[in-house]
Amino acid sequence: MNPSEQILHLREQIAHHNYAYYVEDNPRISDAQYDALYQQLVALEQANPELITSDSPTQRVGDQPLAGFVSVKHAVPMFSLGNAFNQEDLENFQKANLKLLPSLNTTYSAEPKMDGLAINLRYQDGLLTQATTRGDGSTGEDVTHNIRTIQSIPLKLSGTGWPAVLEVRGEVFMSKKTFNRLNQQQLEKDEKAFANPRNAAAGTLRQLDPRIAAKRQLSFYVYGWGEISDNWPMPSRYSYVIEQFKQWGLPTNPDAEVVEGALGMQTYYDALLLKRPNLPYEIDGIVYKVNDIASHKILGFTAKAPRWAIARKFPAEEVWTELLDIEIQVGRTGALTPVARLKPVAVGGVIVSNATLHNLDEITRKDVRVGDTVIVRRAGDVIPEVVGPVLSQRTENAPLFEMPQACPECDSEVIKEHDKAVYRCSGGLYCPAQRKRALQHFVSRKAFDIQGLGDKLIVQLADAELVKHPDDFFKLTVEQLANLERMAEKSARNVVEAIEQAKHTTLARFIYSLGIPEVGEVTAKNLAQHFITLAKIESADQASLVAVPDVGEIVAENIETFFKQAHNLEVIQGLIESGVNWPDPETQKVDEASPFNGKVVVLTGTLQQGSRTDAKKQLETLGAKVTGSISAKTDYLIAGENAGSKLTKAQALGVTVLTEQQWLEMIGTDNG
Numbered sequence: 259m260n261p262s263e264q265i266l267h268l269r270e271q272i273a274h275h276n277y278a279y280y281v282e283d284n285p286r287i288s289d290a291q292y293d294a295l296y297q298q299l300v301a302l303e304q305a306n307p308e309l310i311t312s313d314s315p316t317q318r319v320g321d322q323p324l325a326g327f328v329s330v331k332h333a334v335p336m337f338s339l340g341n342a343f344n345q346e347d348l349e350n351f352q353k354a355n356l357k358l359l360p361s362l363n364t365t366y367s368a369e370p371k372m373d374g375l376a377i378n379l380r381y382q383d384g385l386l387t388q389a390t391t392r393g394d395g396s397t398g399e400d401v402t403h404n405i406r407t408i409q410s411i412p413l414k415l416s417g418t419g420w421p422a423v424l425e426v427r428g429e430v431f432m433s434k435k436t437f438n439r440l441n442q443q444q445l446e447k448d449e450k451a452f453a454n455p456r457n458a459a460a461g462t463l464r465q466l467d468p469r470i471a472a473k474r475q476l477s478f479y480v481y482g483w484g485e486i487s488d489n490w491p492m493p494s495r496y497s498y499v500i501e502q503f504k505q506w507g508l509p510t511n512p513d514a515e516v517v518e519g520a521l522g523m524q525t526y527y528d529a530l531l532l533k534r535p536n537l538p539y540e541i542d543g544i545v546y547k548v549n550d551i552a553s554h555k556i557l558g559f560t561a562k563a564p565r566w567a568i569a570r571k572f573p574a575e576e577v578w579t580e581l582l583d584i585e586i587q588v589g590r591t592g593a594l595t596p597v598a599r600l601k602p603v604a605v606g607g608v609i610v611s612n613a614t615l616h617n618l619d620e621i622t623r624k625d626v627r628v629g630d631t632v633i634v635r636r637a638g639d640v641i642p643e644v645v646g647p648v649l650s651q652r653t654e655n656a657p658l659f660e661m662p663q664a665c666p667e668c669d670s671e672v673i674k675e676h677d678k679a680v681y682r683c684s685g686g687l688y689c690p691a692q693r694k695r696a697l698q699h700f701v702s703r704k705a706f707d708i709q710g711l712g713d714k715l716i717v718q719l720a721d722a723e724l725v726k727h728p729d730d731f732f733k734l735t736v737e738q739l740a741n742l743e744r745m746a747e748k749s750a751r752n753v754v755e756a757i758e759q760a761k762h763t764t765l766a767r768f769i770y771s772l773g774i775p776e777v778g779e780v781t782a783k784n785l786a787q788h789f790i791t792l793a794k795i796e797s798a799d800q801a802s803l804v805a806v807p808d809v810g811e812i813v814a815e816n817i818e819t820f821f822k823q824a825h826n827l828e829v830i831q832g833l834i835e836s837g838v839n840w841p842d843p844e845t846q847k848v849d850e851a852s853p854f855n856g857k858v859v860v861l862t863g864t865l866q867q868g869s870r871t872d873a874k875k876q877l878e879t880l881g882a883k884v885t886g887s888i889s890a891k892t893d894y895l896i897a898g899e900n901a902g903s904k905l906t907k908a909q910a911l912g913v914t915v916l917t918e919q920q921w922l923e924m925i926g927t928d929n930g
């Protein structure tokens with residue numbers, strides 16, 4: 259053999275042993291023998307550098323990091339899958355398909371749903387030329403340099419008969435074993451551990467330097483395809499196509515099976531759920547695909563996903579851990595929220611160490627006690643929750659949880675609101691926790707919207723007693739800010755500048771920023787629109803407050819109480835003296851200019867945006883007279899859904915009929 263033939267022979271042998279080792283998990287030679295083959299190849303290539311080609315196993319790992327990632331548009335979009343959560347969903351999936359295609363062959367490919375990243379591999383004339391991430395489905399990123407380091411992915415297809423262009427798709431993932439080893443190493447290096455194998459795989463593909471990916475040892479299983487040359491005679495079944503890919507050296511999932519009908523799907527599910535803990539990789543469900551490919555074309559796609567495939571998700575994962583403590587958090591309005599401090603535990607792909615327990619009723623209902631072993635559940639991206647205690651593990655005399663009688667932050671008396679599960683600290687703005695939350699609320703996006711004043715900085719300012727009340731923000735100097743830890747002079751300047759800018763606001767934002775209990779953004783807007791001036795809101799009584807849309811008796815009481823407190827009035831005074839301002843009501847008398855001022859209006863049908871009572875209040879605010887029946891004097895009928903006889907009558911009398919949408923557009927609140 260000449261060197262060229264020798265090199266080709268060695269590459270084939272190495273590819274063959276790679277497959278045996280990485281895909282079949284069944285090596286035929288020892289590591290030392292493999293290394294000898296590899297070194298022989300390296301030596302031959304060094305002696306004959308003109309014979310080095312990109313598909314050589316010596317060329318998997320480039321030695322130069324990339325400068326950046328390049329976006330690539332997919333030749334065929336990469337779709338996602340619809341979800342099923344139970345057997346009934348699967349039966350409906352099959353029923354819907356049978357309805358569209360009564361002759362459907364209900365044989366399915368059932369495959370574990372790998373929890374990794376979808377990748378498109380492009381082979382041209384059998385050589386791997388490009389690997390791209392899914393991205394948003396139409397455009398992904400070129401990660402060829404990292405994908406080439408995955409030993410189980412052939413750089414060159416084996417066998418014969420592949421189409422000139424072949425794009426295969428599948429999942430790049432990290433095995434549980436590799437993941438645990440990687441995290442061990444991360445911790446030894448004092449670096450952050452990855453929350454789950456999926457994040458570890460994603461983090462690896464995001465590396466610009468392929469030498470990192472090479473060390474991390476990712477895996478790959480093929481489960482689909484993208485662009486394929488037209489002249490390739492595609493087999494008639496999905497499972498045959500996957501089998502063909504396997505013949506060409508692409509790794510396929512050994513746990514996939516062909517199953518029959520809804521019953522077959524269920525049997526596979528039951529079996530895989532039992533196998534799940536012992537699988538070498540993480541999965542989050544099962545994918546079922548109609549096996550007959552001709553049917554794929556007939557069934558087609560919905561707006562989001564193919565009709566011929568569906569992902570059945572596994573139920574939320576539950577784990578046991580220890581409830582170390584129940585701590586109390588104090589909110590902006592003084593509400594005390596019990597929070598479970600848990601012994602950190604991995605569940606549903608994240609490490610959980612806290613979970614809200616909501617309130618005392620919830621704790622009593624679940625009967626969780628400090629020291630209990632508790633069940634923690636996390637479904638999908640949902641916030642983790644404590645399901646309840648494992649009673650068999652409870653130690654004797656586990657203490658019942660009680661709400662504190664004094665605020666843990668300021669020692670003020672705790673008051674239980676009648677008829678409600680809420681316990682509140684009575685300290686008001688004397689309580690440092692409430693004060694910090696109130697200050698955070700004051701600068702938040704929908705209130706004064708002061709950029710650069712983050713939660714942490716506010717805690718620093720409050721602890722240093724530089725800001726006690728909202729008006730103190732406007733007295734801050736660059737020097738004061740720059741003296742705080744982790745605060746550079748330039749940032750300090752920017753913050754002061756942002757505070758100065760924020761002085762120009764609107765009455766609605768101003769009201770919202772005060773943090774009156776249960777007065778949110780919408781109520782604040784309604785109050786501003788109804789009363790026009792702050793002075794009128796401050797002096798409003800119950801009766802005039804409940805005339806405002808959205809304002810019921812409780813909210814009216816909260817507002818009245820708030821403006822009776824001397825310390826609140828002092829803060830408002832302070833704000834105004836600091837230069838806080840909003841446009842003069844004289845120049846914004848939208849009411850009189852409103853198209854409803856002086857008009858007679860009737861409401862009918864069901865409104866989507868709120869009750870008819872609220873709409874009536876709002877119309878009255880705009881100067882309209884709202885009546886109950888249609889007459890020749892009626893100017894407008896606002897007709898919601900299912901409008902009946904009033905609509906007919908209005909049409910007969912030639913009264914202008916507005917849809918809810920038209921009405922909202924006229925008053926300029928159609929998009930909130």
Ligand code: 9MJ
Pocket residue numbers: 337338339369370371372373374429481482545567
């Ligand atoms: C996973 N994640 O294992 C698909 N998948 O098919 C399998 N994903 C898929 N198939 C079409 N086994 C789109 C996604």
